[in-house]
Amino acid sequence: MERLVNDQSIAHYLRAIGLLTLLLSGTAVVLFFVESHEFWAIRLLVAAAICSLFLGFLTVVKKQNSASLPVEILNQLESYSSPEFQDKSTLNLVHWQDPHSQGWNTIVEEIRTFQALTALEARIDEKLSDHQSSDDTAVLDSLAEGVGVTDLNGHFTFVNSAFKAILNTEDTKLLNSSILDVLPSEISPKILDAIARSIPVTFESHTRTDEGTVFFRWSRRPRLDQHCEPNGHVWLIRDITQQKLAEKMREEFVSMATHELRTPLANINAYAETLTMADDIDIEQQKEFYNIIQSEATRLARFVDELLDISRMEAGSMSINCRITELDRLLKEICDKIQPEMNRKELDFSIEIPPKLPQIEVDKDAIVAALVNLLGNAVKYTPEGGNVCFTVLVEDNEIQFKVQDSGIGIAEEELPHVFEKFFRSDDGRVRGVNGSGLGLAFSHEVARLHQGRIDVSSELNQGSTFSLVLPLKIGVEA
Numbered sequence: 282m283e284r285l286v287n288d289q290s291i292a293h294y295l296r297a298i299g300l301l302t303l304l305l306s307g308t309a310v311v312l313f314f315v316e317s318h319e320f321w322a323i324r325l326l327v328a329a330a331i332c333s334l335f336l337g338f339l340t341v342v343k344k345q346n347s348a349s350l351p352v353e354i355l356n357q358l359e360s361y362s363s364p365e366f367q368d369k370s371t372l373n374l375v376h377w378q379d380p381h382s383q384g385w386n387t388i389v390e391e392i393r394t395f396q397a398l399t400a401l402e403a404r405i406d407e408k409l410s411d412h413q414s415s416d417d418t419a420v421l422d423s424l425a426e427g428v429g430v431t432d433l434n435g436h437f438t439f440v441n442s443a444f445k446a447i448l449n450t451e452d453t454k455l456l457n458s459s460i461l462d463v464l465p466s467e468i469s470p471k472i473l474d475a476i477a478r479s480i481p482v483t484f485e486s487h488t489r490t491d492e493g494t495v496f497f498r499w500s501r502r503p504r505l506d507q508h509c510e511p512n513g514h515v516w517l518i519r520d521i522t523q524q525k526l527a528e529k530m531r532e533e534f535v536s537m538a539t540h541e542l543r544t545p546l547a548n549i550n551a552y553a554e555t556l557t558m559a560d561d562i563d564i565e566q567q568k569e570f571y572n573i574i575q576s577e578a579t580r581l582a583r584f585v586d587e588l589l590d591i592s593r594m595e596a597g598s599m600s601i602n603c604r605i606t607e608l609d610r611l612l613k614e615i616c617d618k619i620q621p622e623m624n625r626k627e628l629d630f631s632i633e634i635p636p637k638l639p640q641i642e643v644d645k646d647a648i649v650a651a652l653v654n655l656l657g658n659a660v661k662y663t664p665e666g667g668n669v670c671f672t673v674l675v676e677d678n679e680i681q682f683k684v685q686d687s688g689i690g691i692a693e694e695e696l697p698h699v700f701e702k703f704f705r706s707d708d709g710r711v712r713g714v715n716g717s718g719l720g721l722a723f724s725h726e727v728a729r730l731h732q733g734r735i736d737v738s739s740e741l742n743q744g745s746t747f748s749l750v751l752p753l754k755i756g757v758e759a
Contacts, residue, residue: 663688
């Protein structure tokens with residue numbers, strides 16, 4: 282109704298202005314043809330009035346064009362253009378049927394459709410983001426390496442299960458703390474400076490516990506947002522205790538290997554030189570020297586064989602060639618190899634074998650080497666005058682080779698590590714005996730390839746018992 286009143290008023294204004302314009306134009310034409318000086322002023326006034334009416338006419342026409350939009354649409358447009366206007370969803374439809382109103386309604390419908398699609402897309406992205414975040418968390422929790430995320434101020438925003446387990450702390454405690462609260466106190470000022478300057482850094486630390494020294498490797502890298510700007514850091518922590526122990530054992534092995542190679546070579550060289558240079562050596566002494574040279578050469582060959590065996594073990598290329606073997610012949614060969622060592626240390630060596638021995642399908646050379654290693658360790662770590670018992674048992678479709686000694690024994694905490702490559706006990710009595718730390722690892726691998734096992738029991742200062750157990754009917758492992 283308001284719009285109709287406005288349109289009628291404008292129409293009245295236009296008709297009135299049109300009539301006045303025509304009247305004044307006619308008067309101006311009449312006066313123009315009257316040649317009188319008194320009418321020049323009137324002519325000018327009439328011309329000015331016509332110009333004013335014409336400008337007024339244009340103004341009213343312009344107002345009419347702008348007023349042709351409903352007031353409701355004009356008000357919404359004014360609000361929409363205001364800087365304070367934020368909610369585009371407040372644009373409303375109008376109920377007029379003219380073209381302008383219909384066009385306005387079309388625009389409003391399109392805006393509402395766009396808003397609905399935008400909201401739907403945002404909800405989908407949110408759901409996908411939540412699902413992806415859940416999957417990422419599950420993946421990170423399955424890692425053995427600790428992963429933690431901190432903001433730019435160093436406060437934790439996420440830690441995975443391994444991170445909590447390695448530091449032996451709780452999730453809630455970590456998420457309320459700073460990275461500086463969990464870093465070891467012994468790290469160098471240089472590392473702390475690198476951390477403060479937010480640059481990538483990697484360092485190692487160690488912590489003493491009741492079980493021994495634990496080594497960690499820390500690594501930090503920047504976390505970038507979608508604009509490649511840093512918004513935090515990702516921390517990785519890994520327990521490298523076993524790696525450090527392996528490195529230590531390798532270093533000790535190299536040192537031991539140097540000694541193992543140099544000593545027999547020096548002996549061989551010395552006795553060979555004596556035999557060459559001396560002219561007054563009797564036959565018995567020559568035989569003794571020859572035996573020493575042969576013994577040292579055998580010692581070298583055995584050590585080289587151990588190195589080759591361990592190389593094949595590390596490369597995963599160690600294999601066995603199983604054949605039907607007479608057990609009594611195998612045992613005789615083992616005893617012949619180990620008896621001289623027993624005699625040298627004056628050990629009481631007893632052998633318990635059942636009266637009837639079965640045939641077994643094994644790699645004879647590998648089994649002989651494995652049992653010689655077990656018996657050799659018994660000789661090495663049993664004091665002079667002690668005893669070693671070698672027993673063979675056949676029961677439950679298994680054959681068991683048991684080596685029992687009265688030696689120095691093995692500490693309980695070291696038992697889980699005795700079959701690791703290069704492992705040697707920290708006991709000073711063990712360190713004083715030459716050894717490579719490879720014999721038990723080799724014997725364990727031989728047992729595994731034969732689908733068997735090695736059991737061990739020991740008590741410190743009381744002795745040890747190693748048992749090589751093999752199935753009587755086996756299939757060769759590929």
